[in-house]
Amino acid sequence: MIVEKATELRASFGLKTPDAIHAATATLVGVKSFWTTDADFSKCPGLAVEVFRAV
Numbered sequence: 001m002i003v004e005k006a007t008e009l010r011a012s013f014g015l016k017t018p019d020a021i022h023a024a025t026a027t028l029v030g031v032k033s034f035w036t037t038d039a040d041f042s043k044c045p046g047l048a049v050e051v052f053r054a055v
Contacts (some may be wrong), residue, residue, distance in 0.1 A: 001028060007020070013043040013044060019041065027044065031047070032048060033048050034050065036051060037053070039051050
């Protein structure tokens with residue numbers, strides 16, 4: 001199930017494979033908040049992304 005969702009995210013939003021796997025896993029297990037420095041994750045529907053910027 002994770003592989004299928006990751007493949008969908010890669011095809012739809014151009015995520016790299018490891019990023020797509022992280023996003024798919026987070027989406028499917030119902031993560032409430034996904035913290036990252038990579039704004040590409042914001043493209044994923046259904047994933048509440050908090051992007052941190054370097055100061």
